[in-house]
Every structure is written in C-alpha cells, then in structure tokens.
Amino acid sequence: MRVSSAAKAISLALSVVWVVGCSSPSTLTEDGDLSSSANGSATTYGAGSGAGMSGSGSGSGMGGSVDVANLQTVFYFDFDTSSVRNDSIADLEAHAQYLATHPQASVRLEGHADERGTREYNMALGERRAQAVERFLAVNGVNGSQVESISFGEEKPAFMGSGEDSLSQNRRVELKYVAR
C-alpha cells in the first residue's frame, strides 16, 4: 500500500517541484553550472543532475495520477516531546520513498512549538522536532542534502489561542517541497 501511494505521489510531485523550480532564484547557466542566488544551503548535488529537473520541457512529469500534496504534510507532536507519532509514520514513509527515488527533490522541515514555556527553549524544541522528522527520513533512505530543517519555535502559530485544540495544532513539523 505504501509503495503504491508513494508511486502515485511521485508523478504529480514531479510537476510540483518543476513548477516551484521555475520561480526559484536558482538558475542553470548555459554551460551547465548551477548558480544560485539563494542562501547556498543546498549545494551538494552536481551541476549536471539539476539540468533534467528544471531545464526539461513543460510536459515533464504530467502523466501520473497522484499528488505528493495529497499526502499529509503537517505532522503533530505531543507536549514537550519530539517523537514522531504513529499517525505520522505512513505518510512520512511515503515522502521518504519519494525523496529517496528522486534525489533532485528536496524538502524543508519547519519545526514549531506551542506557546507554553519560554521562547528560546521552544526554538530548540521546534528544531528537535524537525530533526526527528529529518532522522526518520534519513533512516528511510533520504540523502541529508535533500533536507533542510529550520525551527520557528512558537513564533508562527498555525492557530492563535490557548485552548488545547490550538496548542496541539501548533506543535508540529511542516514538510514543504522546495526548489534548490
């Protein structure tokens, strides 16, 4: 089941990644060198491998039936913990398989905490959560250069408010496919 959902995910994600690639600041020069005006955080892949991804025609990858966007991209955590929950595993494995089979794709993991506790400690907690997801992906075959983690601590709540509902919605890692 997981394999098939991942396979379904793959083809549409290709188009997702390609579209993002169009608007990214990364540009491919004519001699094949990848030059980037971004922060230079993902520079480990060779110049040649990027060409097929962002340089191919507009029809690429459109033949599939599924979307990586149909997978869960927000993963929740229990209070003051950074363990990947059981309800996150299936979809994270699907993302991992997609990334493992598509070394050109990359994701940004944004870790968040709820508002309880101090801000810098929560910044560390958000990073720990992003790293937990990063480790999960690595164990499932994803190359480290495809993943960037960042923590926003409690600074970007998904929901305002102090009820347990919004608190639990705010303890999360958001997985976002990015161009590089």
Next chain:
Amino acid sequence: MIKRLLAGALLLVSALTVRADLVVEITQGVDAPTPVAVVPFGWDGEVLSEDVAKIVSDDLGRSGFFSMMKRESMLSAPRSRDQVFFRDWRISGSDYLVIGRLQPATNGQITATVELYDVLKERQIWVETVNGNSNNLRDVAHYIADQIFQQITGIKGAFSTRIVYVTAEMLGKDKYRYRLQMADSDGARPRTILESKEPILSPTWSKDGSKLAYVSFESTRPSIYVQHLATGQRQRIQSFKGLNGAPAWSPQGDRLALVLSKDGNPEIYILTLATGQLERVTRHYGIDTEPTWAPDGESLLFTSDRGGMPQIYSLHLPTKNLKRITFEGKYNSRGRLTQDGRFLSMVHQDASGFHIAVQDLKTGRLDILTSTGLDESPTIAPNGSIILYATKKGGRGVLAGVSLDGRVRFTMPNTQGDVREPAWSPFLQ
C-alpha cells in the same frame, strides 16, 4: 561588515512614531504607600507639549511605593516656598510635597526648578534646576522623578531608562507583521527599530545602552544582528545552519553569549566581538539555551534539559565548574539576575501554568510572583525594583510588571496585536 538591509520585506526606521503607547494600569501597590502630592508646575508661556508635573506624578505612582494626590483634591497650587501652607498639606494627608516652576531661558531653552518638601518636618529635602527644551520635556520629567524617588526611598530611580519589546500582528493566513519597538520606561514615545514579515525575538541591550542584539528571521533563517540605536546601522553577526539565538551581552560589553546548533544540537557559545572568535562552552546532547551573564562576567547561567526537564545551571567560565541552580518544580527556564547577582528571576511552571518566579541565590528560597498562566520573558529594571514580563490578557499578549517582593503589580495594556519579549535598558547616560 555593516549590512544595511533595505529589502522590500523590511523597513528600518529610526524615528517613525507609532501611536500605540502602552498605558500603565496599576493593579496592586504596597500595603501602605507613602502619600505624595505633586503640584502642577508653574508656567506662564504658551501651552507646553507635555505636562511635566503629571509625568513625574505618574512615574512615582507607577512604582507602587507611593499614592499620588489627585489634583482636584489640592487646595492650592504653590509655585514657591512662600506660597506653601504646610498645615493644609498635612491635613490632606501628604507626607511629601513637590512644587516647581518652568521658565523660559535663552535660545528657546526651558529651565525647571523643582523642590521636594517633607510636610511633617516642614523642611526642604531637595531642590534642583534642570535645563531642557520643548522637545525633551518628558526626559526632564523622568529625570526629576528619578531624583525624587531616590530622595525618598534611597533607591536609584529608573524612570529615565527605556524598554524594547516586540509586537506581532497576524494580518492573515501565514501573514504576519513583527516590529521591534523602543519606548520610555512608562511605555510612552514608542519608536519602531525594525519591522519585518518574519519573526523577531530575544532583543537584548549592550551594557552601555547604545546597541541592541536580537534574533531576526528576515533572511528565512534565524540570524543574530547587532544594531546601533543612534544610527540604525547594523551588522549580521551570526547566521549558521540551525539555531542562532538568545544573545546576551557580557557585563564588559566585549563578548556575546549566544546559542548555535551548527554542531547538531543547541550549545552555548561565547563570541568575542572584536575578533569574531567563537568559543563553545557547553557540550551536551540536551538543549542548552538562554544564557545570561553573572554581573562579574565570570559565570554564565543557562537553561538545560540535560537532567530531563529544563532547569537553570551555572557555568563558572575559568574553571568550567557546572552547578545546577534550580530544583523546585519540573520547569525553570530563562533566568535573569539582578545587578547585585543575588536574585534570579525565571519562568517557573507549576500545576496552574507558567509564572514569573524569583529565587534568592543566598538562601535558595523560591517565590512565585505571578498567578497568570502564560508568563514569560522576565527582565529586571536596572535598579532591581521591578520585573517586567510578557503575559496574556484577554487572549492578547501584553506586558506586565511586578516588584521583586511581589507587592507591586501593573499591566501595560495595548490595543494592537501582541506585545512580548520586553528588555529593560541599563541606566542610560
């Protein structure tokens, strides 16, 4: 390298005034505050932009040490000693009387002569003439309040100091506006120091009050900046992969303690500003964060969950001797010391939530000062009288204050967005 960022997302403003003053509401004073009357100061010219006597009276009243006589209760408005009838002030219950007069001087200057009287002894305690102009009357007023506060309590006044804080507004889904603001200690004259669509946090003052360090996410990842207040010039000083956070200036002003996770997990580092040299001072797989310096610059206090839950530890830098400081409760974090190093304020969790607590490091006694449940970011006035902190009121982030002994309380309600991350300046020159 000075990095001036003028990107669209970001607006550096040095003098833009945002009319969203924080207003102080005193919610609890001391049991028997000293009654003081500040008589409106005499002035014969055109109406001034500020009511100096009212600012002085409000400053003193906000401290919680005093109960200020209402103007409408005053039987007379003396400008000089010969107009003072002590018997009237005694009968109306005032222990101290402040009178004064403003007079125009050359070059548009204004001089303020202010006198403080002990009503019971019918004796002048203090008199001073202060020079100012129509643009800095609030500074003149805060200075006068500082002098009166010190004359009566023996404690150096801190009304002339400033506070910085962060405001955050959610403008829509995934759309925020963050502002780093600076205001007088009473919340007046707020100015925007930095505006961004991305989070700003952990502002902290240099010891001479001329610079701020803070964390900004404007470059899509957290970076530490140092900004000169006079010029608005700033420098991005740390931007490693991972966390770059919690800057804290050494008492000597030459170093910054900060948190980096470039080696995998959050560790405390000391950055020597002149050389850029970085020294890692903690080594543990747990979270080490929120450093703060002891006044002698020899020790760092920081939060660590190396024992399972966050507690505050002290690291003596010359010997690397590590000592756990907090033991009561399962969550104590983000310590800040009084200038004498004796009292540690922190965020303490108990069954009812996160509160501001203070621990006497001499006796180990811990007192919980607040009863609201989402209190954080304590910052101590340079004279040790008040802890300012962030809390929630009506679902909104506001600043509040409490004296170290818990007897005086006030809140600073705001009308716009959340207010958070206060940092009280040192005494300013």
